[in-house]
Amino acid sequence: MAPLTALRALRNRSNFPIFSSTASIAWSIRRFISTLVVAEHEGGVVKPSSLSAFAAAEAIAKENSISVLLGGSGETLQKAAAHAASSHPLISEVLVADAEILAHPLAESWAELIHSVQKKGGYSHVMSASTSFGKNVLPRAAALLDVSPITDVIEIREPRVFVRPIYAGNALSTVRYSGQDPCMMTIRSTSFPLLVNSTNTEGRTVPINQVDVSVFSEESLKKSRWLKLTSQDTERPDLGNARVVVTGGRGLKSAENFKLLEKLAEKLGAAVGATRAAVDAGFVPNELQVGQTGKIVAPELYMAFGVSGAIQHLAGMRDSKVIVAINKDADAPIFQVADYGLVADLFDVIPELLEKLPEKK
Ligand SMILES: Cc1cc2nc3c(=O)[nH]c(=O)nc-3n(C[C@H](O)[C@H](O)[C@H](O)COP(=O)(O)OP(=O)(O)OC[C@H]3O[C@@H](n4cnc5c(N)ncnc54)[C@H](O)[C@@H]3O)c2cc1C
Secondary structure, X not given: OOHHHHHHHHHXXXXXXXXXXXXXXXXXXXXXXXXXXXXXXXXXXEOHHHHHHHHHHHHHOOOOEEEEEEEEOOHHHHHHHHHHXXXXXXEEEEEEEEOHHHHOOOHHHHHHHHHHHHHHHOOOXXXXXXXXXXXXXXXXXXXXXXXXXXXXXXXXXXOOEEEEEEOOOOEEEEEEOOXXXXXXXXXXXXXXXXXXXXOOOOOOOOOEEEOOOOOOOHHHHHHOOOOOOOOOOOOOOOOOOOOEEEEEOHHHOOHHHHHHHHHHHHHHOOEEEEOHHHHHOOOOOHHHEEOOOOEOOOOOEEEEEOOOXXXXXXXXXXXXXXXXXXXXXXXXXXXXXXXXXXXXXXXXXXXXXXXXXOOOO
């Protein structure tokens, strides 16, 4: 058994007699924190949201020992494993589950995998980013492990004390986890930026170990089946990670008018977002929705055109560094959170911006 795994296993056996008489060892065992980060990857690299989960794991404890779990199949999985191994100095091992069934985000099989890896590794914390994948998979894995997950963590005060938004982001709740191990959570990647100077992994060799994937029962393989992925073919940055987001609301009035916003996004190298009203009206697909029931974003620049600023929308963008709002109604609530507000008709403003902004090189 690897030393780390042995230590974790011992820590989990709280009634292990040797520790009742050896206070200092018991103290160090109690202090031992290990986190399993369930990571996502694409094109042979770990996704930025999962890199943020490494930063969150560091926030749990500076002496945290991070294990990264990656699943999928083929060459991109192996490349992503190598990328993960060099992504953060606290990473102590990368666990690779190479199975076709894990190539797609099917919650049932992923939850079984996490359950089995946790049973073997005895981690104190299990974490993933609060993406569609994490929000789907982690609660299922938590149910299998009989623990309550904590979702949307935005701050880690102590290894078991977390801050998370409630009431669509209008209040923050501080919660203490007092259940059994593991403490499972999803973290908002926008709250845990990966600092460049915290990624120096020079001179370290991190083991990449294969996970036993024979855990999947015939039953679990039958529970769900991957059919297809439907996504927009676009060269624009991913909405969740873009540095600049231009969002359109009902004020855009039609799908045709959203093309204006797309042109602006191209010039700014931005992602396009939308309000739920714009999505419900059929102007854009719902993967562009920002807000409580859409994506949570925190870009450096967020530009809102024809968006009133309902609380459910603000819940998804109020952490943006600079917010610019363009609305013809001076009383629109969006102006209460905007750093710069322009009371104007968006159909005058967008063409003017398009004219004045240089072409993207
Ligand atoms: C449970 C629940 C969850 C929800 N989740 C979300 C969510 O995730 N995301 C989300 O966005 N909403 C969500 N909503 C809906 C939310 O309450 C609002 O209805 C929605 O955000 C309004 O979208 P909007 O600002 O585009 O439309 P409106 O509120 O209709 O605002 C349109 C704005 O455009 C301005 N405007 C019109 N024409 C022009 C023009 N020519 N130039 C400039 N300005 C103009 C108007 O002055 C107005 O302020 C949710 C609601 C519920 C109940």
